[in-house]
Every structure is written in structure tokens, then in C-alpha cells.
Amino acid sequence: MAASNCSKNGAIVEIGSWRGKSTVLLAQGALSGQKPTIYAVDPHTGGLEKRNIIMLTFYEFKNNIKKAGADEIVVPIVKRSEDAVKGWNIPVEVIFIDGSHEFEDVEKDFTLWDPHVIEGGLIIFHDTNAWLQNGPYRAIKKHILKSRHFKDAGTVDSIFYARKCVENTQTDLENMARIERSLRHVDVVNFFYAPIKKLMCSLGFNVVDMSYAVYSPWTDLSTFNPLAGFFVRIMRRLKFNSYIKDEQGCFKEYYKAGGLKREIRHAGHTLHGVSKLFYENGNEQAEIPYNKGYIDGCLKEYYDNGKLRSEEFYVNGERDGLSKVYFENGVLMKEKRYSKNRMVSAAVYDENGKARKK
């Protein structure tokens, strides 16, 4: 809704895209309306170094965006939000905040991006009613629910939204006070949960405020609460995760039949080096270059017969340089030149190499 009603006076920004589910929903809305650009900000590395987590979601993200036919309007920014906002000069009409759910991080995402949201623009937070992830709720409680600069606030399931304005009315304030009362359970649960979480952290458990896929078969079980974190740890100790090996600087994940599925290169808790994905037939599927947590270099994709499908260049998390897509017979299909995420030229060819449009 928010995306389809966008007037295109500004762009849509999403903080935290994961595998692209919410990006696709935003894109569907945007495509049915004025087709505003969606900037999808996510380092796709698992977030924060302080947590013992490595993941790589950019390839799945890219494919989901492509499958949804949204790659013309979605611009991935493979960076942390605090870095992406540096030098940002594009007005924002809708912002969807769904990155790290730690209070300090949600607060940072809000305070850094809010100045770019235009008057009448929508600010949307995910998971504001979550029992164990109270960062989003605490952020809206502190910055929005009592503010004079937001109106038309509401909730839909776990989503909270409000529109930026110069000055709201008494009715808006009463409406926000009602929303605050309806979310009070988050505070009550936190009263009991916060000390448990603190204790678990001090004992070295991997307690996080959101569900990440970690390199473990129990990934999607995730570590969103101390108990789940505890189980993942025990499983690892017992070496149940035989399909994943953690070697020096590289996680190796295997198919059930034994073939290599992914090689994820890292330095400590950051993605670093060229990670590789493989098809079940053993051929390479993709090469994804990271430099100290940022995508940097040439991302290559292959057909399952081993032929090159595409090459995309990135510089420090942004698309920059000439991207090419090839037909399976090796003939050039598309080329697009980017400069700091902006497309500056494009050409499409048919299977005989004849230009179709520019």
C-alpha cells in the first residue's frame, strides 16, 4: 500500500532486506504505482561483528528480486545503513526499518535516516509488537509515539507506521497513546527478559535480538532467544552439523550427496575474500567477492553447464562499472554501465548479437 501510493516525490528506502521478501512486497506495490526506486540497504553479511555470526544472503536476495521482475526498480546497497546514509542526497518518501532489532541499532537507523524523509513521507518499523525483540518498540516509544511531528499512525500485525508532519493534532497524540497502550506487553516481557539476556550474554551465549541464518543446519531454528541460542551451541558441540565444516577462514557447506554447496570466505566475523556457490552437479554457480564486509569486485554467475551468465562490478558495496549478461551460447544479451549505483547507459542484444534497444 505504502509503496503503491508513493507519489515519486522521493524514493523508498529499506533498511534490512535479508533474502528480499519485504523488498519484493515493496516492489510489487511500487510497480503497481509510480514505480519509485527502492534502495535496499543491507550488508548481507549477518550484520554485526560483535556477534558470532556469518551469513551471505546477497545471492538469494538478487535472485528473488530478479524472479519478481523487480530488478529495474530495486537498487541494492550492500552496506550497513550507517555507511549508506553518508553523503545521501535523495529525498525519501517511504522508509521501512527492519535491520538489526537491537534498540541502539533501530534508534540509530531512525535518527540517521529521518532527516532525509520528506514531509508527508511514511516511516515504517517492523516487529514493533515482538515479545522478545523490543528494540523496534522502544525506538518508536522514544522517538515517535509522543512526538508532535508524526500523524496518521497505525499498526498492521507487527508493523507500525506514521506519517511525518510539521505539527500533529491532539487526536493524533491520543491515537499514538492508544497504540502505546496496546503494545505495553513488550515492556512487561522485557522487564523479565532483559536480566536473563544480560546473564546469558555475560556467559558468552550468542543471544541476538533477531533471527539470522547462521552456518548450521539449525539455522532457520535461529538464535532469536537464549534457549534457541543454547540449543544451536549444544548441537555444534555435539558435531551434529556434519554438512558444514568450519576451516580456517572458510565455512564449507555440503549437499546431502556429499558435493560442495558453498564456500564462504571470512576473516573473523566479517565476510572477506571470494565466496563460491556450486550447483549439485559440481559446476560453479556464483562467485561473490567481499572485502572486509563489503561486496567489492566482480560478482560472477554461471549457468549450470558452467558457461558464464553474468558479471557485475561493485566498488565498496555499490554497483560501479560495466555489468554484462550473456545467453547460454556465450553471446552478449545485455550490458549496463553503473556509476555509484546509478545506471548511466544500457543496451540489449538478441541471440545473433543485434542491438534491440538502447
Ligand SMILES: C[S@@+](CC[C@H](N)C(=O)[O-])C[C@H]1O[C@@H](n2cnc3c(N)ncnc32)[C@H](O)[C@@H]1O
Ligand atoms: C529481519 S532481517 C530483514 C528481513 C526483511 N526485511 C524481510 O522482511 O524479508 C534483518 C536484516 O538486517 C540486516 N542488517 C543488520 N544490521 C544492519 C545494518 N546496520 N544496516 C543494514 N542492514 C542491517 C541483516 O543483514 C538482515 O538481513
